Amino acid sequence: VIEPAISSYLHARRAPTFTEEFGSRAEAGHLGAEMIEHGIVLVVPLVRQDKLAGLLMLSSKVAGFRYSSEDITFLTILANQILVAMENAELYAEALEAQRMEEELTVAKQIQTGLLPKTLPALKAFDFAAYIEPSRQVGGDFYDFIPISDGKLGIVIADASGKGVPAALLIARMQAVFQSEARLGKGVHEIMTSVNRFINESTSSDRFATCFYGELDERTCMLHYCNAGHNYPLIVQKGGKVMSLDKGGLLLGAFGDSVYESAKVELCPGDTLILYTDGLTEMMDSDEREYGEVRLTEHATSIRHLPVDIICGKLIDAVKEYASGPNEIDDMTLVVMKAKEA
Numbered sequence: 232v233i234e235p236a237i238s239s240y241l242h243a244r245r246a247p248t249f250t251e252e253f254g255s256r257a258e259a260g261h262l263g264a265e266m267i268e269h270g271i272v273l274v275v276p277l278v279r280q281d282k283l284a285g286l287l288m289l290s291s292k293v294a295g296f297r298y299s300s301e302d303i304t305f306l307t308i309l310a311n312q313i314l315v316a317m318e319n320a321e322l323y324a325e326a327l328e329a330q331r332m333e334e335e336l337t338v339a340k341q342i343q344t345g346l347l348p349k350t351l352p353a354l355k356a357f358d359f360a361a362y363i364e365p366s367r368q369v370g371g372d373f374y375d376f377i378p379i380s381d382g383k384l385g386i387v388i389a390d391a392s393g394k395g396v397p398a399a400l401l402i403a404r405m406q407a408v409f410q411s412e413a414r415l416g417k418g419v420h421e422i423m424t425s426v427n428r429f430i431n432e433s434t435s436s437d438r439f440a441t442c443f444y445g446e447l448d449e450r451t452c453m454l455h456y457c458n459a460g461h462n463y464p465l466i467v468q469k470g471g472k473v474m475s476l477d478k479g480g481l482l483l484g485a486f487g488d489s490v491y492e493s494a495k496v497e498l499c500p501g502d503t504l505i506l507y508t509d510g511l512t513e514m515m516d517s518d519e520r521e522y523g524e525v526r527l528t529e530h531a532t533s534i535r536h537l538p539v540d541i542i543c544g545k546l547i548d549a550v551k552e553y554a555s556g557p558n559e560i561d562d563m564t565l566v567v568m569k570a571k572e573a
Contacts, residue, residue: 232262233262233283234256234263234264237256237257237263240256241274241276241286242278242282245276245278246276246303246307247298247310248274249274270290272290273289274287275306276310277313277317285313285317287306287310287313289306336395347374348361348374348375348376351376355449356571357449359567359568360543360544361374361564361566362543362544362564362566364547364562371392371394371440372389372562372564373388373389373402374386374387375406379413379416380416383447383449384449385444386445386446387442387444387445388442388508388566389405389440389461390440390509391438392439392440402440404430405429409422418493419455422457423457423480423483424491426483427487428487430484431484434484439484441461441509442458442460442461443479443506452498454498455493456493458479459482460482462507463475463477464505464506465505465527466496466498466502466504467503468499468502468535469501469572474496476494478492479492500570501569503539505567506565506568511527511547511550511564514550514553514554526553530545539568542569546567
């Protein structure tokens with residue numbers, strides 16, 4: 232470590248300096264003293280962005296001559312070239328890192344897009360609409376529809392922690408477990424318990440996800456669900472009453488022994504189920520005020536009489552119109568299901 236006094240002196244000089252000029256400031260065990268001990272007679276400070284970035288150290292000339300003014304000029308030019316090379320090397324490293332991140336984001340988007348359902352469910356008693364918009368960084372949002380025997384349909388929406396490929400890979404593995412467990416005929420809370428244990432045991436401690444999973448029985452119009460720390464889905468009834476689906480447990484992956492509960496709710500003709508991730512409610516305006524659950528609920532209630540695809544579009548438009556600043560947005564995912572009226 233160079234002595235602070237010598238460092239300050241060289242920083243202020245910003246020119247080739249003979250060690251005899253700062254020899255009195257040298258301290259045993261520090262770089263200045265070691266330079267003198269090893270015969271360094273001339274030091275060229277490399278000052279970059281107003282900081283001492285390095286030193287070019289020279290011993291006595293082999294021929295025994297003292298360094299001339301021409302030598303000093305040459306060394307000054309050389310120091311400037313070194314600084315330019317350092318700047319270029321840093322810019323090149325930054326460019327490589329940006330390219331690597333861009334390639335990773337492309338892979339993550341491909342994974343995320345590939346996981347999404349190619350078509351919406353075609354049920355006699357229910358209509359569906361869905362929307363997903365990845366953020367620039369690509370997060371861990373996903374939704375899925377899982378056909379189950381006996382006229383049942385699994386519906387899942389989740390938001391995994393992190394960004395990029397790690398988040399995309401986590402949701403890919405989650406989706407595989409959901410599809411496997413659901414088709415084995417396990418109960419809703421049992422499926423959530425299995426997914427939670429899988430994430431907890433197979434990923435690092437900083438990986439987790441919020442999730443809502445429900446099984447819709449088209450014959451009875453009953454939705455059997457479990458909510459693992461996710462934003463409460465809304466059921467906007469035909470008459471305007473709103474229900475929040477909050478039964479469940481902790482977010483997935485936090486604790487391996489978490490216990491999950493489930494509940495059932497009936498969907499009557501004209502009722503609308505709204506599933507969403509926090510990218511909608513946490514969208515901010517220019518004053519950094521969140522859109523929030525209250526606005527989402529009020530708007531959903533006011534347009535409940537419209538067709539399901541119109542409801543989905545208007546909810547997204549309202550959120551985007553609310554956001555009027557350069558704030559970085561999170562993934563936005565919305566799934567809307569509506570019980571058909573006779």
